[in-house]
Amino acid sequence: MGYSTRKQAVLMVTLAVLSQSLAFGAAQAAAGPATGAAAPAAVSKLEGLGTIALKQGVSVKLTDAALLPQEGGNVLTYTLHYYNGTGNSVSLIDYFSKVTTSSGVVIQGKPVTGSAAIKSIPAGGSQRVTYYVNAGKAAKINGVRIALYGWDFSQADYQKKLGAFTVPGSYSTVTARGQSRQLMLGELPVTVKAESLHIYKVDGKVYAKLGVSFTNSGAKVLTDTGLKGYLVSPGGSVFELTPDKSDAKVQPKEQRTLYYLADIPSYMKLDNMSLRFVQEDGTLQLKLPVAEYKLPAAETPDLNVPANAVKRLKVNDSTIDTQLASAAVYSEDNLAKWSLKFRVRNTGNQAVTLPAYPLRLTTAEGYGYPVNNTALAGLTLKPLEERTVELSAELPLKLNQGVLRLHMTEPAEENRIALPVAIFQIPYSLQPDHLLATEYPVQNPLGTFTVKLEAVDRLPWSDQDQVVAKVSLRNTGETTVQLPALTALLKAGDKDISGSAQIVIDGSVSHLAPQETAVLYIAGHLPYSYNLMKLKIILQYASGEAKANFLTLFTSQVDNTLSTVAAGEPLPIRLTGKKAELLERQTRIYPGTDSKLIYTELMMTNEELRRTQPAQLVGYYRTPDHQYFEAVISQSEASLNAKEQSLVTVWSKLPPEINASELTLYLGEGIADGKLTAPGASPTGYIQTAGLALNIANPAPLPSLQKLGLFPFSLSVTQATATMSEDRESIETKLSYRLTRSALYAAGANEHKLVAELLDPFGQPAEKLLPLEAELTGAGVSDTLSFTLNNRAYKALTGGTVRVNIYDEFQGKRILLGSESYPVVYEKRAGKKTVGE
Numbered sequence: 001m002g003y004s005t006r007k008q009a010v011l012m013v014t015l016a017v018l019s020q021s022l023a024f025g026a027a028q029a030a031a032g033p034a035t036g037a038a039a040p041a042a043v044s045k046l047e048g049l050g051t052i053a054l055k056q057g058v059s060v061k062l063t064d065a066a067l068l069p070q071e072g073g074n075v076l077t078y079t080l081h082y083y084n085g086t087g088n089s090v091s092l093i094d095y096f097s098k099v100t101t102s103s104g105v106v107i108q109g110k111p112v113t114g115s116a117a118i119k120s121i122p123a124g125g126s127q128r129v130t131y132y133v134n135a136g137k138a139a140k141i142n143g144v145r146i147a148l149y150g151w152d153f154s155q156a157d158y159q160k161k162l163g164a165f166t167v168p169g170s171y172s173t174v175t176a177r178g179q180s181r182q183l184m185l186g187e188l189p190v191t192v193k194a195e196s197l198h199i200y201k202v203d204g205k206v207y208a209k210l211g212v213s214f215t216n217s218g219a220k221v222l223t224d225t226g227l228k229g230y231l232v233s234p235g236g237s238v239f240e241l242t243p244d245k246s247d248a249k250v251q252p253k254e255q256r257t258l259y260y261l262a263d264i265p266s267y268m269k270l271d272n273m274s275l276r277f278v279q280e281d282g283t284l285q286l287k288l289p290v291a292e293y294k295l296p297a298a299e300t301p302d303l304n305v306p307a308n309a310v311k312r313l314k315v316n317d318s319t320i321d322t323q324l325a326s327a328a329v330y331s332e333d334n335l336a337k338w339s340l341k342f343r344v345r346n347t348g349n350q351a352v353t354l355p356a357y358p359l360r361l362t363t364a365e366g367y368g369y370p371v372n373n374t375a376l377a378g379l380t381l382k383p384l385e386e387r388t389v390e391l392s393a394e395l396p397l398k399l400n401q402g403v404l405r406l407h408m409t410e411p412a413e414e415n416r417i418a419l420p421v422a423i424f425q426i427p428y429s430l431q432p433d434h435l436l437a438t439e440y441p442v443q444n445p446l447g448t449f450t451v452k453l454e455a456v457d458r459l460p461w462s463d464q465d466q467v468v469a470k471v472s473l474r475n476t477g478e479t480t481v482q483l484p485a486l487t488a489l490l491k492a493g494d495k496d497i498s499g500s501a502q503i504v505i506d507g508s509v510s511h512l513a514p515q516e517t518a519v520l521y522i523a524g525h526l527p528y529s530y531n532l533m534k535l536k537i538i539l540q541y542a543s544g545e546a547k548a549n550f551l552t553l554f555t556s557q558v559d560n561t562l563s564t565v566a567a568g569e570p571l572p573i574r575l576t577g578k579k580a581e582l583l584e585r586q587t588r589i590y591p592g593t594d595s596k597l598i599y600t601e602l603m604m605t606n607e608e609l610r611r612t613q614p615a616q617l618v619g620y621y622r623t624p625d626h627q628y629f630e631a632v633i634s635q636s637e638a639s640l641n642a643k644e645q646s647l648v649t650v651w652s653k654l655p656p657e658i659n660a661s662e663l664t665l666y667l668g669e670g671i672a673d674g675k676l677t678a679p680g681a682s683p684t685g686y687i688q689t690a691g692l693a694l695n696i697a698n699p700a701p702l703p704s705l706q707k708l709g710l711f712p713f714s715l716s717v718t719q720a721t722a723t724m725s726e727d728r729e730s731i732e733t734k735l736s737y738r739l740t741r742s743a744l745y746a747a748g749a750n751e752h753k754l755v756a757e758l759l760d761p762f763g764q765p766a767e768k769l770l771p772l773e774a775e776l777t778g779a780g781v782s783d784t785l786s787f788t789l790n791n792r793a794y795k796a797l798t799g800g801t802v803r804v805n806i807y808d809e810f811q812g813k814r815i816l817l818g819s820e821s822y823p824v825v826y827e828k829r830a831g832k833k834t835v836g837e
Contacts, residue, residue, distance in 0.1 A: 013096035028387040045168050052148050052163030054095055057085040058121070060148060063128070066173045066289035067141040068278060072136040074088040076101070077288050078146055079111070081128050086716040091120045091480055097131060101138040102146040109133050109146070125129055128184070142169045150469040163796070165614045166207060174274060177294040186224055190250070194275050194293035195257060197653030199300050199418050207417055208262045209277055210241065210295065215255040220278045222250040227290060231262045239264050242416060261417040272297040279788035311422045315355065318348035320381065324406060324424040325388060328432065330536070330554060333494055336376045336401050336465065338829035339552060340426070342442070346381035353380045356409040358422065361393050364403040367610030369395040371406065374546040379445070388443040390549040398550045402428040434555045442551045447481040450474045453550055456535060457560045459666065459689055460628040465528040466685050467492060471553065475512035480512050483518065484746040487549060490524040491536040500525040502674045503539070504687060505690040507576030521687040523735040534559050564664060571692045575669060578676065579607040581647070582667065585711065587694045589660050590813035595653050597813050598660050601711065602648040606640035613639040614646065616670035616677040617685035621652050621663045629654060631665070634748035637679040646746035647712060652813070710752055710817065711807050712742040713772060718782070720822040723800045726829050729794050733758055733802055739770065740780030750800065755814065758787045761800035761824065
């Protein structure tokens with residue numbers, strides 16, 4: 001060969017090499033579409049084609065061939081497996097292949113990007129290289145001929161044909177139903193099998209869910225299959241599949257089922273569907289065929305869950321049991337308000353956090369209404385842990401409530417189809433009326449309890465009413481439960497009074513040991529004219545950034561259940577840390593023309609075992625026909641030792657027509673901001689109210705001023721003198737008295753006044769106040785009260801008497817405590833004898 005001819009040949013070789021190298025990329029194993037052995041029948045047919053010798057000790061065989069229809073021309077790929085039995089490396093630049101399509105077009109194959117880096121066959125080794133050609137409109141793989149060539153400068157065109165493979169007419173690229181196929185994915189041998197095809201019909205749409213198992217036979221983790229899937233109908237319709245989960249890792253020696261989803265037309269026939277895997281070659285901007293599988297017969301999963309049945313769900317790699325434990329409904333404002341108890345249990349061996357499953361109620365009429373899933377979303381369950389959460393929903397009352405379903409759907413994610421998970425049947429059940437003094441079981445994420453509605457009281461509060469529910473809560477679990485900070489939602493019939501609601505826990509209990517009971521008072525305000533027929537109480541606590549329901553109570557027993565103690569009997573206060581007894585000391589009526597006052601003194605005894613500040617009392621006087629008169633209460637702010645007593649005064653202004661003898665005094669303990677109020681503070685409600693029958697009696701005035709009582713004070717007039725001088729127009733009167741106060745009792749501010757009234761012989765009055773000093777103790781004080789009465793008529797008198805009346809004055813109204821008359825001493829001028837000498 002001459003120089004010019006050899007130079008031309010070298011140039012042609014170089015151009016051919018460059019052409020091939022531009023098409024090469026990463027190794028075939030990393031590409032994914034390069035496949036190994038297909039299903040046994042198909043592989044045996046290709047292997048039956050034998051091998052082609054490239055040179056002594058070097059051979060090649062065809063291991064795979066596929067054709068993928070797509071825009072811009074159908075892409076044909078084929079994989080050649082090279083074997084080098086020599087002791088030296090063999091360069092692949094010396095060999096190339098050409099494809100003759102079924103239509104007779106000849107095209108030189110180029111390596112896909114994943115095989116472009118393979119330049120040689122190592123000594124004693126082998127290499128798989130995948131090539132592609134644009135086969136145009138060629139629609140069949142059968143009959144395709146793949147010829148192998150080597151460069152030979154002795155030939156006219158410098159090419160020597162070494163042999164050819166012809167794809168048999170019986171060859172199929174589709175793996176038979178139920179069969180697996182080994183693919184090389186990321187340098188890893190992975191056995192792939194189409195396991196299932198499930199069809200879901202949701203809201204008029206049809207979705208397909210394919211299950212595909214991947215068995216990693218390699219020694220490394222398969223982090224990404226690199227495959228893109230398509231659902232193919234027998235008629236050639238192609239539907240893109242989206243992975244159900246972004247996590248597609250398969251550990252060495254692990255078999256894992258991955259799921260793919262597709263949205264398909266409702267009219268599509270589902271017989272003989274296929275799964276097609278391709279890989280996108282970004283450099284070539286082509287979709288390369290990888291494998292195709294005949295799918296199992298389509299199945300429609302039965303998602304219906306009968307009442308009280310358990311539905312097992314898969315969450316990541318864990319399983320949970322779910323159950324609609326109970327459902328109740330009540331009506332309000334033309335709405336049916338449903339409360340659903342939903343039980344979840346982690347049956348796995350590791351903790352699992354539940355996703356935010358969208359929930360909705362569907363009616364027989366075809367309408368769907370959202371369900372509040374706050375309590376379920378993000379709930380973490382430890383292994384074998386079980387929780388019951390409360391779900392709620394509202395829908396129009398006019399719809400059929402007897403045929404409802406609870407639909408649970410997979411959480412919606414971007415670029416992902418959310419399929420239904422379960423459809424729970426909901427038994428129609430009116431929300432039970434919780435009866436008084438009856439225990440009901442309660443289960444929530446914090447534990448198991450029994451709850452009992454002890455009492456529901458409706459009482460006046462200024463120009464409103466207040467409703468107070470007393471609830472006992474017993475821990476029936478086996479471990480101590482920490483009570484969370486609770487808030488209350490209160491519905492009085494159709495009226496929401498939650499804005500005024502507050503909760504007081506007796507003794508501020510924060511933990512409940514097994515079988516221990518806490519007593520809760522839930523109070524709220526409502527208009528006094530409102531006709532209260534039913535009461536709903538929902539206690540909630542903070543759960544993350546949301547509120548979770550602790551318990552719900554519903555009752556129509558809203559009549560007052562107040563107890564009353566007989567007159568003369570002690571009224572107990574049973575609140576923990578504030579235990580005391582109240583005993584009526586006296587009740588009086590202060591008369592008046594336009595109104596009168598009822599006044600009650602109570603002795604409060606500290607029944608705690610140590611020094612305690614009493615609770616602030618709140619009270620009302622009530623008539624038999626339920627007219628209420630707000631009471632003003634004064635009590636000491638001082639703490640009391642065990643069995644120490646204090647004086648509590650209670651009074652109210654009454655219309656003159658009220659029969660005071662029929663009144664009952666109702667007393668409770670003041671609350672504000674969820675706590676008991678201390679004496680002197682301003683309560684916003686009151687709890688533990690009970691009635692006290694009264695013994696109303698005004699004592700008869702005493703005929704002597706030697707010993708008058710105005711508890712805890714005592715007054716004694718020790719001496720009284722009245723004198724008048726001859727020819728004078730005045731009478732001088734002096735009262736000497738002693739005032740003492742008992743030191744045995746604490747008392748609040750004293751608003752009583754002692755009034756001394758002096759009546760002259762003609763009945764002319766004069767008044768003066770005797771100061772009541774609250775700090776008087778022990779021996780008390782002695783003092784003199786002086787009166788000077790002036791009247792011209794006195795000149796005609798030579799004697800007579802004056803009368804002294806002592807009044808208890810309270811809020812401007814008086815009660816006569818005692819009266820006594822004293823003689824007037826007539827004094828003559830000097831030298832004259834006085835009357836009586």
